[in-house]
Amino acid sequence: MSIDFAVEIESLRGTLENIIAVTRPDELKARIAELSEKAAVPDLWDNPEAAQAVTSELSHTQAELGRIEKMVERIDDLETIVEMAEEDLDEKDLLLEEAEADLAGIRQALADLEIKTLLSGEYDERSAVVTIRAGAGGVDAADFAEMLLRMYLRWAERNGYPTKVMDTSYAEEAGLKSATFEVNAPYAYGTLSVEAGTHRLVRISPFDNQGRRQTSFAAVEVIPLIETTDHIEIPESELKIDVFRSSGPGGQSVNTTDSAVRMTHIPTGIVVSMQNEKSQIQNRAAALRVLQSRLLQLRHEEEQAAKKALAGDVKASWGDQMRSYVLQPYQMVKDLRTSHENGNTGAVFDGEIDDFINAGIRWRKDQAQEEN
Incomplete structure (x- = not known):
C-alpha cells in the first residue's frame, strides 16, 4: 500500500x-x-x-x-x-x-x-529533587537502589541536565540505603514525577552463594524544587536539628568535623539528611531547601486529596509496583501502568528510559481526563 x-x-x-x-x-x-x-x-x-x-x-x-x-x-x-x-x-x-x-x-x-x-501541572516546570530508598530485599534492595541512582543520573547526563547528589546513605554490605539528588533543568519535575512509586527487581542474587532468585524493591520519590517565591515558612520551634560526621562507603570518614545535618520537621515527622556539602552551614541550607520542597509537595497532595474527596471519586493513582525489572528467568523491563516494555535491560539501566517516561506522561494525562 x-x-x-x-x-x-x-x-x-x-x-x-x-x-x-x-x-x-x-x-x-x-x-x-x-x-x-x-x-x-x-x-x-x-x-x-x-x-x-x-x-x-x-x-x-x-x-x-x-x-x-x-x-x-x-x-x-x-x-x-x-x-x-x-x-x-x-x-x-x-x-x-x-x-x-x-x-x-x-x-x-x-x-x-x-x-x-502535556506538562501543564502547577509545578511541572520546576527542577526536581529525587530520593531513592531501598525497600524489602536486604542487600539486593540496597544494590538495586544504587542501580536506580546510576540509571537516573545517566538519563540526566544523556539529556544534558545538570545533577547534584545531595545525600547518600550507604548500606553495610553493598549499595545504598537511600540517596537524594537534584536535577536542575526546566520541567525536570514534570518529566520525572511519573517515575515516583515502587520499583521491583527480579534476578539471581549476586549476594546469594546458592545462586537463588531474589525479588527486591526500591521506592522513588520525586518532588519539585522549592523556589524563593513559594513562601514556605518553617518556625525554628518546629525543627529538630542534629549534626554528625559525614561518612562514605564502609563507614570511611570523609569529613573530620560534624558537618552533616539531619533535620526533622516535628509536626509532620519528615526527616531530611544532608552530608555532601563541605560545611555544616551549606548542609543545613540544603536540608532546609529540600524540607521546604517536601512540605510544598505535601500541601499540594493534601489539596488534591481534598478536591478528590469533594468529587466523591477517590482513586489510587499508583499501585504497589509501578515497574518491574526482570533479569531472570528472562530479561524485560515493564511498566505495569502503561504496559510499555523493553527487553534491553542493560540499556534501560544505562539511562535509556525516555520511552518509559513519555508513556507515563501520556498515561497520567489519560487518567486525569478520565477523572474529569
Missing part, C-alpha cells in the same frame, strides 16, 4: 501547529534574549548557583526553540523530496524510499515534542 504523502505532510503540519500553539516560539525567543543578557553580565559567576540556573535555563530554552525550528525544516525538506520524486521518474523509487524513512523519523520526533505540551 503506497503512502499518500500529501495527507501525511498535512497531518504533520497540523500536529506541529498544535505544538507551536502551546510552546509559543515568540515567547521562547524573548526569553532567550533576556537570559542571554543575564549570562553576559561580568559578575554572573560571583553567585555560582544563580549562574548555573541562568545558563541551564538558557541552554534548555535554546534547545527547545531549536527543536521546533528544526521540525519545520524537516517537514519542508520532506515535501521537497516528494516533489522531486514526482518530477524525476528515474530516481522516484529511491527518493520515495528516503521520504518514507524521513516520515517515520519526523513522526517520532513530533511525538517526543508533544510530550512537553
Whole structure:
C-alpha cells in the first residue's frame, strides 16, 4: 500500500501547529534574549548557583526553540523530496524510499515534542529533587537502589541536565540505603514525577552463594524544587536539628568535623539528611531547601486529596509496583501502568528510559481526563 504523502505532510503540519500553539516560539525567543543578557553580565559567576540556573535555563530554552525550528525544516525538506520524486521518474523509487524513512523519523520526533505540551501541572516546570530508598530485599534492595541512582543520573547526563547528589546513605554490605539528588533543568519535575512509586527487581542474587532468585524493591520519590517565591515558612520551634560526621562507603570518614545535618520537621515527622556539602552551614541550607520542597509537595497532595474527596471519586493513582525489572528467568523491563516494555535491560539501566517516561506522561494525562 503506497503512502499518500500529501495527507501525511498535512497531518504533520497540523500536529506541529498544535505544538507551536502551546510552546509559543515568540515567547521562547524573548526569553532567550533576556537570559542571554543575564549570562553576559561580568559578575554572573560571583553567585555560582544563580549562574548555573541562568545558563541551564538558557541552554534548555535554546534547545527547545531549536527543536521546533528544526521540525519545520524537516517537514519542508520532506515535501521537497516528494516533489522531486514526482518530477524525476528515474530516481522516484529511491527518493520515495528516503521520504518514507524521513516520515517515520519526523513522526517520532513530533511525538517526543508533544510530550512537553502535556506538562501543564502547577509545578511541572520546576527542577526536581529525587530520593531513592531501598525497600524489602536486604542487600539486593540496597544494590538495586544504587542501580536506580546510576540509571537516573545517566538519563540526566544523556539529556544534558545538570545533577547534584545531595545525600547518600550507604548500606553495610553493598549499595545504598537511600540517596537524594537534584536535577536542575526546566520541567525536570514534570518529566520525572511519573517515575515516583515502587520499583521491583527480579534476578539471581549476586549476594546469594546458592545462586537463588531474589525479588527486591526500591521506592522513588520525586518532588519539585522549592523556589524563593513559594513562601514556605518553617518556625525554628518546629525543627529538630542534629549534626554528625559525614561518612562514605564502609563507614570511611570523609569529613573530620560534624558537618552533616539531619533535620526533622516535628509536626509532620519528615526527616531530611544532608552530608555532601563541605560545611555544616551549606548542609543545613540544603536540608532546609529540600524540607521546604517536601512540605510544598505535601500541601499540594493534601489539596488534591481534598478536591478528590469533594468529587466523591477517590482513586489510587499508583499501585504497589509501578515497574518491574526482570533479569531472570528472562530479561524485560515493564511498566505495569502503561504496559510499555523493553527487553534491553542493560540499556534501560544505562539511562535509556525516555520511552518509559513519555508513556507515563501520556498515561497520567489519560487518567486525569478520565477523572474529569
